[in-house]
Amino acid sequence: SQQGEEDPQALSIQEGENATMNCSYKTSINNLQWYRQNSGRGLVHLILIRSNEREKHSGRLRVTLDTSKKSSSLLITASRAADTASYFCATDSAELIRGKLVFGAGTILRVKS
Amino acid sequence: NAGVMQNPRHLVRRRGQEARLRCSPMKGHSHVYWYRQLPEEGLKFMVYLQKENIIDESGMPKERFSAEFPKEGPSILRIQQVVRGDSAAYFCASSPRSLSYEQYFGPGTRLTVT
Numbered sequence: 001s002q003q004g005e006e007d008p009q010a011l012s013i014q015e016g017e018n019a020t021m022n023c024s025y026k027t028s029i030n031n032l033q034w035y036r037q038n039s040g041r042g043l044v045h046l047i048l049i050r051s052n053e054r055e056k057h058s059g060r061l062r063v064t065l066d067t068s069k070k071s072s073s074l075l076i077t078a079s080r081a082a083d084t085a086s087y088f089c090a091t092d093s094a095e096l097i098r099g100k101l102v103f104g105a106g107t108i109l110r111v112k113s
Numbered sequence: 114n115a116g117v118m119q120n121p122r123h124l125v126r127r128r129g130q131e132a133r134l135r136c137s138p139m140k141g142h143s144h145v146y147w148y149r150q151l152p153e154e155g156l157k158f159m160v161y162l163q164k165e166n167i168i169d170e171s172g173m174p175k176e177r178f179s180a181e182f183p184k185e186g187p188s189i190l191r192i193q194q195v196v197r198g199d200s201a202a203y204f205c206a207s208s209p210r211s212l213s214y215e216q217y218f219g220p221g222t223r224l225t226v227t
Binding site: 033035040041042043044045048088090099100101102103104105106 | 144146148154155156157158161168169171172204206208215216217218219220221223
C-alpha cells in the first residue's frame with residue numbers, strides 16, 4: 001500500500017464541532033504537509049511540519065507528528081460549513097529524491113450547518 | 114505575485130490525439146512538479162523538473178508521456194496518442210529555488226478523452 005494513508009475516508013460533523021483526521025506513512029520523512037481540495041478545484045497548502053517538530057498550529061488548525069509511530073493528525077477546531085472539502089496528507093520521503101511528494105487517498109470532510 | 118498558472122483548465126481530446134498541458138510556476142520558483150489525480154483518488158507524482166533538467170521521472174508512464182521545462186517559457190506535459198485511461202486532472206506545483214519544501218499548486222487541467 002502507498003505512503004500517506006488517511007483515515008477516516010469520510011467524516012461528517014455538525015458546524016462548530018472539531019474534526020480530526022489521521023495520516024500514516026511508511027518511510028522516514030523530511031516533512032509532512034497537509035492540503036485541502038475543494039470539489040473540482042486545485043490544492044491549497046495548509047501546513048507543513050518538519051520531522052523534528054511534534055506539533056504546529058495555524059489558526060484553527062493543529063497538526064501533530066509522531067515519527068516513532070509514523071503518523072500525523074490534523075485537527076480542525078470549531079468547524080465551519082466552508083471547511084467542507086477533501087484533506088490530503090503528503091510526505092517528502094527521506095529515502096527518495098527530495099521534493100517528490102507522496103499523497104494519501106484523502107479524507108472527505110463534510111460539515112453540516 | 115501571481116500563483117501557479119495552468120492552461121488550459123479543461124481539455125477534451127479524441128483517442129489518438131495529442132494533449133499539451135502548460136504550467137507557469139510562481140515567480141522566482143525554479144522547481145516544477147507534475148501530479149495526476151484520478152477521480153476519487155489522491156495525487157500521484159509524475160515528474161520533477163528544474164530549468165532544462167528532469168530530476169525525477171519515476172512516476173511517468175514509459176510511453177507516450179514526456180515533460181520539459183525549458184530555459185524560457187512554461188513547463189509542458191505532453192501526452193501523445195491519448196487513451197481513455199489518460200482522463201484525469203493534471204496538477205502542476207512549484208517551489209522556490211531555496212527549496213522551502215512547500216509546494217504551491219495550480220488549479221489543474223482536467224483532461225477528458227472521448
